[in-house]
Amino acid sequence: xxxxxxxxxxxxxxxxxxxxxxxxxxxxxxxxxxxxxxxxxxxxxxxxxxxxxxxxxxxxxxxxxxxxxxxxxxxxxxxxxxxxxxxxxxxxxxxxxxxxxxxxxxxxxxxxxxxxxxxxxxxxxxxxxxxxxxxxxxxxxxxxxxxxxxxxxxxxxxxxxxxxxxxxxxxxxxxxxxxxxxxxxxxxxxxxxxxxxxxxxxxxxxxxxxxxxxxxxxxxxxxxxxxxxxxxxxxxxxxxxxxxxxxxxxxxxxxxxxxxxxxxxxxxxxxxxxxxxxxxxxxxxxxxxxxxxxxxxxxxxxxxxxxxxxxxxxxxxxxxxxxxxxxxxxxxxxxxxxxxxxxxxxxxxxxxxxxxxxxxxxxxxxxxxxxxxxxxxxxxxxxxxxxxxxxxxxxxxxxxxxxxxxxxxxxxxxxxxxxxxxxxxxxxxxxxxxxxxxxxxxxxxxxxxxxxxxxxxxxxxxxxxxxxxxxxxxxxxxxxxxxxxxxxxxxxxxxxxxxxxxxxxxxxxxxxxxxxxxxxxxxxxxxxxxxxxxxxxxxxxxxxxxxxxxxxxxxxxxxxxxxxxxxxxxxxxxxxxxxxxxxx
Amino acid sequence: xxxxxxxxxxxxxxxxxxxxxxxxxxxxxxxxxxxxxxxxxxxxxxxxxxxxxxxxxxxxxxxxxxxxxxxxxxxxxxxxxxxxxxxxxxxxxxxxxxxxxxxxxxxxxxxxxxxxxxxxxxxxxxxxxxxxxxxxxxxxxxxxxxxxxxxxxxxxxxxxxxxxxxxxxxxxxxxxxxxxxxxxxxxxxxxxxxxxxxxxxxxxxxxxxxxxxxxxxxxxxxxxxxxxxxxxxxxxxxxxxxxxxxxxxxxxxxxxxxx
Numbered sequence: 001x002x003x004x005x006x007x008x009x010x011x012x013x014x015x016x017x018x019x020x021x022x023x024x025x026x027x028x029x030x031x032x033x034x035x036x037x038x039x040x041x042x043x044x045x046x047x048x049x050x051x052x053x054x055x056x057x058x059x060x061x062x063x064x065x066x067x068x069x070x071x072x073x074x075x076x077x078x079x080x081x082x083x084x085x086x087x088x089x090x091x092x093x094x095x096x097x098x099x100x101x102x103x104x105x106x107x108x109x110x111x112x113x114x115x116x117x118x119x120x121x122x123x124x125x126x127x128x129x130x131x132x133x134x135x136x137x138x139x140x141x142x143x144x145x146x147x148x149x150x151x152x153x154x155x156x157x158x159x160x161x162x163x164x165x166x167x168x169x170x171x172x173x174x175x176x177x178x179x180x181x182x183x184x185x186x187x188x189x190x191x192x193x194x195x196x197x198x199x200x201x202x203x204x205x206x207x208x209x210x211x212x213x214x215x216x217x218x219x220x221x222x223x224x225x226x227x228x229x230x231x232x233x234x235x236x237x238x239x240x241x242x243x244x245x246x247x248x249x250x251x252x253x254x255x256x257x258x259x260x261x262x263x264x265x266x267x268x269x270x271x272x273x274x275x276x277x278x279x280x281x282x283x284x285x286x287x288x289x290x291x292x293x294x295x296x297x298x299x300x301x302x303x304x305x306x307x308x309x310x311x312x313x314x315x316x317x318x319x320x321x322x323x324x325x326x327x328x329x330x331x332x333x334x335x336x337x338x339x340x341x342x343x344x345x346x347x348x349x350x351x352x353x354x355x356x357x358x359x360x361x362x363x364x365x366x367x368x369x370x371x372x373x374x375x376x377x378x379x380x381x382x383x384x385x386x387x388x389x390x391x392x393x394x395x396x397x398x399x400x401x402x403x404x405x406x407x408x409x410x411x412x413x414x415x416x417x418x419x420x421x422x423x424x425x426x427x428x429x430x431x432x433x434x435x436x437x438x439x440x441x442x443x444x445x446x447x448x449x450x451x452x453x454x455x456x457x458x459x460x461x462x463x464x465x466x467x468x469x470x471x472x473x474x475x476x477x478x479x480x481x482x483x484x485x486x487x488x489x490x491x492x493x494x495x496x497x498x499x500x501x502x503x504x505x506x507x508x509x510x511x512x513x514x515x516x517x518x519x520x521x522x523x524x525x526x527x528x529x530x531x532x533x534x535x536x537x538x539x540x541x542x543x544x545x546x547x548x549x550x551x552x553x554x555x556x557x558x559x560x561x562x563x564x565x566x567x568x569x570x571x572x573x574x575x576x577x578x579x580x581x582x583x584x
Numbered sequence: 585x586x587x588x589x590x591x592x593x594x595x596x597x598x599x600x601x602x603x604x605x606x607x608x609x610x611x612x613x614x615x616x617x618x619x620x621x622x623x624x625x626x627x628x629x630x631x632x633x634x635x636x637x638x639x640x641x642x643x644x645x646x647x648x649x650x651x652x653x654x655x656x657x658x659x660x661x662x663x664x665x666x667x668x669x670x671x672x673x674x675x676x677x678x679x680x681x682x683x684x685x686x687x688x689x690x691x692x693x694x695x696x697x698x699x700x701x702x703x704x705x706x707x708x709x710x711x712x713x714x715x716x717x718x719x720x721x722x723x724x725x726x727x728x729x730x731x732x733x734x735x736x737x738x739x740x741x742x743x744x745x746x747x748x749x750x751x752x753x754x755x756x757x758x759x760x761x762x763x764x765x766x767x768x769x770x771x772x773x774x775x776x777x778x779x780x781x782x783x784x785x786x787x788x789x790x791x792x793x794x795x796x797x798x799x800x801x802x803x804x805x806x807x808x809x810x811x812x813x814x815x816x817x818x819x820x821x822x823x824x825x826x827x828x829x830x831x832x833x834x835x836x837x838x839x840x841x842x843x
Contacts, residue, residue, distance in 0.1 A: 085777050109779075125779030127771065127829055130740040156743070160830060172830025178743075 032147035032164075033097060038190050039269055045539045048096045049145045051187035052418065053495070053536060056331040057266035059420035060496045061537045065544035066581060067499030071513045071523045074579045077545065078118030082109065082574035084125075086138070089553020090574055091416075093142040093187065093493060093534035095150070096547070100164065103549060103576050104140035104187075108154040111576075112167060115540060118578065122167030126154045133181045133449060135203040136555035141264065141416070142187030142534070144195060146215040151195055153184030159197060161218060171218040175199055180448050181206050186264035186416075190215055191274060191304040198261025202279035202324070205256035205452035210265070210276050210302060222307030226278045226295050227257035234306055242309065248292040256446045257289075258282030259296040263326035263416045270331065270338055271355055273301040273310055277326035277342075285441040285454030286320030287391040287401070293318055297325035299342055301357055311357030315344045317381065320388045321371055321439065322410035322455075328418050334426070334475060341475055343419055343430045345412030346382075348375055351475055363478035365430055365471060366413035368462055370406040389439045389455070400440055400456075407436030409459040411555060415491065418534060422496040425516050427481055428473045429502045431490040434462045435563060459561035467563060470494070470504055472519060482519030484512075488566050491554050493534030495546075503546060505531020507556070507570055511548050511577065529573025546579045612636060616704040616720055620674035627679065628670055629708055629716045639663050640719030642671075642707050648699050651729035653806045657694045658684075658707040660719075661814075665712035666691035673723070675703035676804050677730050677774060683800040686813075688790070690759055694812035697804045698729035698772070734807045736769035737778050747833025749823055753840040756814065760840060762788060764823060765810040766833065772803040783809065786825040790817060791837055 033049050041047070042054025045063050053059045066074065082090070088106035095102040100121060101113040108126035113119065132138075132155045143152040149170060151161045156178040161171045175197060176182035181204025189196040195215040199208060208226035213219060222234040228243025249257060258281050265276035281289060281296035297316040300309050316323040323346040330341050331354055340354035347369040351361040362375035372382040390402025411433065419430045437457045444454025461467050468486030473479075492505035501522070502514045507530035513523040530552025537546045551574040557567055614621035615636055625634065643657040660666055669684040669691060681697045691709065699705075706720030736742035751764035766783060773780025786799040796815050815821065824834035 125773075127769075127779050127781035129743045131743075158829075169828060169830035172832075 033145040035192055047098070048094070048536045048538055050095070051093060051142055051144065051189060051264055052266050052328070055191070055267040055269060057328050057418065058330055058332065059418060059494060060422050062498045063537055063539055063544050064497065064499040065539065066497065066501065066537070066546070068501060068515050068522060070581060071499070071501055073581055074513070074523050074525070074546070075582055076525070077578045077580045079578070080111070080113055080118050080120070080576040082106070082111065082551070082576070084109070084574070087551060087572040087574040089137045089139045090533050090549040090551030091139040091141045091554055092549050094536050094547050094549065094576065095143055095145055096536065096538045097145055099540070101547065101576070102143050102145065102150050102164070104143055104152050105549070105574055106138050106140065106551065106553065108140060110143060110150065110152050110162070112150070112164065113576065115545070124160070124162055124167050126158070126160060128154070128156055129178065132156050132178055132183060133201065133204060134183050134185070135200070137553045137558055139185050139554060141185060144188040144190050146190045146193070146195065149215065151188050151215065153186065153188060153197060155183045155185065157182040157184055157199065159184070159188065159195070159213070159218065173213060173218040175211065176206070180204065186262060189265050189267060189274065191267045194221055194304060196265060196274060196304070198264065198276060200260055200262035202258040202260030202262065202282060203451055203453060204449060205258065205282045205446045206260060207255070207257055208259035208261045208278050210261050210274070210300070210307070212304065212307060224302060224307040224309065226259040226261055226300065227254050228294050229254045232307055239307060243294050248294045250290055253289045256282055256452065257293065257296065261326070263328070266328055266330060267304065268331035268340070268354060272304065273354070274304050275329035275331070275340060276300050276302055277324070277329065279324035279326050280319050280322045283444045283452045283454040284320070284322055285392070285444055286318050286388065287393065287441060288444070288454065289318070291318060297323055299325060299329040299352070301354070313350070313352055313357045313359065313380065315342070315348070315350065316346050321346070321406060323412065326416065327414055330419070330421055332421050332423070332475070341421070341428055343414045343428070343432070343473070345408065345415065346371065347408045347413035349430070349473055349478070350375070361478065365473055365480065366408055366432055367434055368407040368436065370436065389441045392441045392443050398443065400442055403438055403440040405436055405438055407462060408433070409435040409437035410457060411435065411459060411489070411559065415555070417491055417532070418493045420494040420496040420502065422516055424498060424500070425472070426474070426476070427516070428475060429494045429496055429516070430471045430473050431492065431494055431504055432469045432471050433467050433489040434469060435459050435467055435489070436462055437561070457561070459559070459563050461563060461566070467566065468506070470502070470514070484514060484519055484521065488570070489556050489563060491532040491556055495535040495537060497537060503535045503548070505533065505535065505548055505550070507532065507552055507567055509550070511535065525579065527575070527577050529575070530570050543580050548577055550575050550577055616722060618674045618704045624672060624674055624679065624706070628672060629718070632710060632714050632716050634716045634718060637663070637717035637719055640707050640709050640717050642705055642720050644705055644721050644723055646724055648723055648725040651699045651725050651727055652732065653696045654699050654723065654725070655694070655696050656705060658692065660691040660707065660709040660717065663691060663709055663711055663717060666709055667712060668710040669693065670708045671706070673697070673699060673703040673705050673804065676700050678772060678803045680802045681804045682802060685798040687795050687797055688816045689788070689797040690814040690816070692814050693799070696806040696810055698806055699723060699725045699727070700730040701725055701727040730772045730804060731774045733775040733778055734769040734771050736807060737771060737775070742769060747825070747831055749833060749835045751823055751835055751838045753821065753838055755840060759814045759816055761812055762815050762821060762838070763810070763812045765808060766825060767808050768827065770803065770805055770807045770809060781827065781829060783825055783827045786811070786823065788813060788815065789822050789824070791819050791821070796821060
């Protein structure tokens with residue numbers, strides 16, 4: 001198969017890179033992380049230098065020291081406490097480079113840890129104002145490495161670059177005004193020396209944006225708003241408005257149109273495109289804003305050099321269910337074609353042509369989808385069912401529209417937690433959830449810094465015995481090859497390895513390993529608090545390590561409705577767990 | 585000068601300093617008789633010979649009225665060739681209070697700091713000859729100043745005026761006194777649940793951008809710190825600074841007060 005021949009071409013270069021990295025460990029002045037290190041991240045097994053374990057975000061490691069035969073023997077090497085009194089959701093993906101682990105934690109904290117001993121090297125606690133407005137827990141999903149810097153975003157919408165050796169702030173830039181509801185919780189993306197970020201705050205009527213800065217200095221290079229009508233900038237000069245004013249938005253609503261870019265992005269070197277997702281249009285009450293509301297609930301393919309939107313694909317036009325389109329879009333190849341995959345909040349799994357954004361296929365990855373009957377492969381648009389909550393202005397008292405029950409719930413068939421793709425099995429491993437919601441609309445007007453929803457809701461499980469389901473999805477057939485059911489909703493990232501393994505965490509506190517081909521559970525370990533972080537693996541001194549943050553939290557306990565019953569007994573935490581095989 | 589001679593650490597012992605094994609003989613006896621003196625020496629002063637010197641004046645009250653805000657004036661202007669001034673409090677949980685480089689200024693600085701318990705407050709002055717001149721006084725204190733939350737930490741809108749600077753120049757006979765304050769919580773990181781958050785550099789420059797004085801405050805400097813520095817030269821000056829979170833702040837040119 002073509003995929004394998006591609007991989008064979010890549011391998012020797014990857015091995016050389018891996019060896020040189022191993023040699024650099026322990027030297028006093030190790031080289032900083034380069035653009036080439038970031039491009040090669042998926043092949044270099046001695047480090048994890050960026051979000052997604054490779055710019056495409058496949059979360060696949062070619063390591064096979066740890067495999068289906070021996071994973072049952074996996075034991076902790078060490079554990080590290082994030083400390084503090086404020087133990088909340090720990091959603092980070094750790095980074096590993098030059099013998100150091102860099103991991104972010106709740107309340108905008110970041111730690112540098114000796115990868116061998118688990119000893120802290122430094123810690124930076126960002127001083128947060130009381131008035132921060134995070135919609136969905138005080139999480140952080142990770143940092144980015146570039147040169148000698150480790151860069152992360154904060155809950156008060158700042159971007160902080162620290163010296164990776166000392167933990168001292170080298171530069172800091174304000175992304176936006178936290179008092180208007182802006183924050184940033186995802187890992188920045190590094191592309192060609194630029195640090196790329198989005199903004200959170202879609203529940204507060206902010207305007208989504210993707211920004212690129214010089215990673216070494218923090219200087220703004222370009223900015224691209226994600227709602228039509230807003231002006232973009234390149235090198236301090238206007239670079240054209242996004243879309244066309246009032247083409248898909250009525251009146252002035254585009255000015256507070258949401259489309260938050262809160263979940264980060266991936267980069268595909270083949271097409272030189274950044275794939276960045278956008279959130280729901282604001283407010284939730286869709287009756288106020290007839291039209292498609294571009295570019296909400298979309299994947300945007302952005303030119304990293306100019307910030308131009310090269311193509312877009314919108315998953316839920318005129319979204320009325322809070323189906324953010326922010327979930328990751330992952331470049332992969334199938335049958336010789338350059339494609340991209342995306343498992344949306346709205347319950348459909350999309351395969352796109354990643355050179356132009358054309359829809360190739362779309363199929364459900366959850367059991368029940370009420371809002372649409374399917375996706376028209378000709379037009380690329382959903383075939384809507386009648387599952388929109390009623391217009392409150394047409395109700396008797398004008399205060400509350402007709403209530404509907406619709407699945408998936410607004411927390412989605414899948415949320416931010418990134419899936420993995422294995423080029424060995426050609427399967428995607430999707431952390432899915434089965435739930436629906438009662439949803440109704442209410443009148444709403446925009447007020448700076450206040451929630452801008454115009455909707456009410458309660459979430460309900462669809463099945464007695466499970467909400468979470470880790471599903472192996474075949475992108476060719478659209479079939480679910482295997483599934484693992486979990487009582488509580490899944491909220492952590494997935495990792496696949498050449499050892500035939502798939503790792504993910506559960507709110508019940510386990511990190512689990514599954515057989516990538518069959519879904520058989522091969523190993524689990526109780527970390528003491530819910531696992532909603534993203535696992536990584538690397539090789540050090542001839543041993544393979546696996547790391548995952550532990551600490552229950554995120555959006556589920558805050559927004560979970562009836563679902564809260566399944567999770568309310570879970571206790572909070574905050575630690576990093578690192579595992580390896582015992583020495584023979 | 586008599587006292588300097590008596591307390592001076594002889595030149596002959598410089599040889600001992602160069603030897604790899606550190607001996608207590610390098611450390612002069614502490615006139616303030618502090619149990620922390622040897623530790624302070626090792627933390628801050630072991631790179632040069634040390635003398636206790638009455639020309640290094642630390643003007644301070646005997647007792648701290650307010651442990652969150654103890655006024656201090658350090659005056660080493662009687663010494664020639666001052667390169668750097670370090671001020672520290674032996675018994676503060678974070679001992680170092682500030683560093684000061686009087687480039688085009690007199691070796692004199694006034695400020696306020698937080699004190700945790702009774703402690704010597706000392707200034708060490710490095711001169712061009714490569715020697716630390718140390719002076720100091722005991723400060724009695726009821727304590728707790730470093731482990732209390734800042735006033736700003738209870739204020740939900742402290743960010744709106746963060747880094748605001750008020751500054752004025754006052755003419756003196758042979759110099760000008762620059763007084764300025766910066767709005768900043770100066771959190772020590774020792775109060776529960778509040779991370780360390782403090783100004784770590786301040787620069788005074790002339791209208792050409794040439795540095796006049798550099799101040800490196802540390803966590804014990806009081807909230808909304810206030811400094812007075814006696815600067816040389818003429819014309820307006822500017823101020824700029826940065827905190828440990830990377831927030832930058834500054835003023836446009838501060839002109840001399842009308843007289």
